[in-house]
Amino acid sequence: MSTYSAVMSDGTPDPGRDHPAPEPPDAMEAPSPPGGVARLLQLFLGGDRRIRIRVGQWLVTVPVYLGGAAVLAMGATYEAFSAGLFGAWCGYVAVVLAGVYAALRSGWSARFEDASLTAAQIVFGIVAVDWAYAIVGPARSVALYPLLMAFIYGAFSLHWRTIAALTGFALASLLATIIGLNIVGNGAVWSFEDPGFRLDLINAAMVAILLPMLSLGSMRLSSLRLKLRAERSALAGALLEVQRLATHDELTGLANRRDMQHRLDVELARCERFGHPFSIAVIDLDHFKRINDAHGHAGGDEVLRTFAGAASRTLRATDVLGRWGGEEFLLLMPGTGAAAARCSVERVLSKVLALPESEGPAVSFSAGVVEYRPGETIDQVVARADEAMYQAKRAGRGQVIQS
Numbered sequence: 001m002s003t004y005s006a007v008m009s010d011g012t013p014d015p016g017r018d019h020p021a022p023e024p025p026d027a028m029e030a031p032s033p034p035g036g037v038a039r040l041l042q043l044f045l046g047g048d049r050r051i052r053i054r055v056g057q058w059l060v061t062v063p064v065y066l067g068g069a070a071v072l073a074m075g076a077t078y079e080a081f082s083a084g085l086f087g088a089w090c091g092y093v094a095v096v097l098a099g100v101y102a103a104l105r106s107g108w109s110a111r112f113e114d115a116s117l118t119a120a121q122i123v124f125g126i127v128a129v130d131w132a133y134a135i136v137g138p139a140r141s142v143a144l145y146p147l148l149m150a151f152i153y154g155a156f157s158l159h160w161r162t163i164a165a166l167t168g169f170a171l172a173s174l175l176a177t178i179i180g181l182n183i184v185g186n187g188a189v190w191s192f193e194d195p196g197f198r199l200d201l202i203n204a205a206m207v208a209i210l211l212p213m214l215s216l217g218s219m220r221l222s223s224l225r226l227k228l229r230a231e232r233s234a235l236a237g238a239l240l241e242v243q244r245l246a247t248h249d250e251l252t253g254l255a256n257r258r259d260m261q262h263r264l265d266v267e268l269a270r271c272e273r274f275g276h277p278f279s280i281a282v283i284d285l286d287h288f289k290r291i292n293d294a295h296g297h298a299g300g301d302e303v304l305r306t307f308a309g310a311a312s313r314t315l316r317a318t319d320v321l322g323r324w325g326g327e328e329f330l331l332l333m334p335g336t337g338a339a340a341a342r343c344s345v346e347r348v349l350s351k352v353l354a355l356p357e358s359e360g361p362a363v364s365f366s367a368g369v370v371e372y373r374p375g376e377t378i379d380q381v382v383a384r385a386d387e388a389m390y391q392a393k394r395a396g397r398g399q400v401i402q403s
């Protein structure tokens with residue numbers, strides 16, 4: 001009887017997750033070579049963590065089948081039914097156990113959403129229960145116990161719809177078994193006087209009441225689990241969004257002032273530690289007020305976005321352009337001396353000046369470029385770049401001044 005199924009960490013695909021969580025370090029994959037028993041265990045369970053979990057869950061069903069076999073063996077010993085029937089049941093269970101093990105251990109089951117084959121194992125288990133019920137004779141009530149266990153464990157991994165379908169299958173197949181049993185084994189007496197028929201009726205009634213109740217509990221647990229998963233995924237998404245908002249400028253998508261401050265601090269520390277040069281540029285769009293006045297605030301916003309896109313495409317991947325405020329931008333150029341930095345900014349200026357009319361209103365900028373001098377604070381470097389940018393404005397705008 002299949003009584004154990006996947007829990008949330010069973011390695012089945014998690015629809016709530018965009019990216020699978022990193023797998024924890026694995027004791028079985030530790031570098032030290034495993035001993036004899038450990039090697040056998042590894043051979044049996046597999047090296048892959050997910051496969052090991054699935055095979056481990058399958059393993060829990062084995063004692064339940066063995067227990068069922070023991071009860072049936074007792075019945076066969078006391079000749080309640082033939083050894084042939086018992087042998088056939090054992091053969092079915094052996095084939096099911098071996099087949100499921102092979103499917104899990106080989107990784108073949110991973111192609112299914114229910115990679116632990118939980119639902120399939122429960123169906124096989126229901127068939128085993130019905131079969132045992134049909135052959136075990138007067139003690140047949142005992143055969144029904146594992147049925148309840150299957151549905152408890154199913155709750156940990158199955159969708160409530162699957163649990164509902166399995167409940168329907170379990171009830172229908174038990175009813176069919178009881179009807180068949182009374183036709184074949186009892187000559188279709190259908191009399192309350194008959195103790196066998198009474199027992200079947202009681203069993204059918206008990207299962208018909210208990211199983212749906214139990215399944216309702218399982219379904220509730222399952223829907224709670226799905227809700228929890230959806231909430232966890234929404235929370236992770238919200239966290240990502242908060243992180244993005246905290247470091248990015250909404251309008252242009254560039255790094256925001258806070259993120260630029262942080263990057264400047266990091267670059268300064270790196271420069272002091274390794275002695276790499278770095279330069280910055282303060283870039284201010286020219287006569288931006290006029291653009292706003294002529295094209296409206298939305299038109300001005302579009303110009304800011306166009307500038308950000310054109311500049312980002314022109315710069316090196318290691319350069320970081322951020323929005324410093326309003327129509328002012330700050331460019332961080334790690335590992336770049338003043339002369340090369342100035343060339344980069346002039347390249348951006350040429351690109352911006354050459355933007356086609358279709359990209360929006362024409363725009364230029366004035367920029368001040370400086371290289372970090374050891375011992376300076378970030379505020380001091382930015383102030384020097386600011387001063388150079390104002391020089392460029394005073395000199396007629398649309399130019400880059402290196403200081």
Ligand SMILES: Nc1nc2c(ncn2[C@@H]2O[C@H](COP(=O)(O)OP(=O)(O)OP(=O)(O)O)[C@@H](O)[C@H]2O)c(=O)[nH]1
Nearest residue numbers: 284285286287288289290292297298300301326327
């Ligand atoms: N559309 C839009 N305009 C902005 C934004 N932030 C600041 N501005 C405008 O940018 C303009 C900046 O004007 P000023 O500081 O006078 O500078 P300017 O017109 O660019 O002139 P110079 O810098 O001297 O060349 C102001 O009109 C601001 O309202 C924004 O996010 N969107």
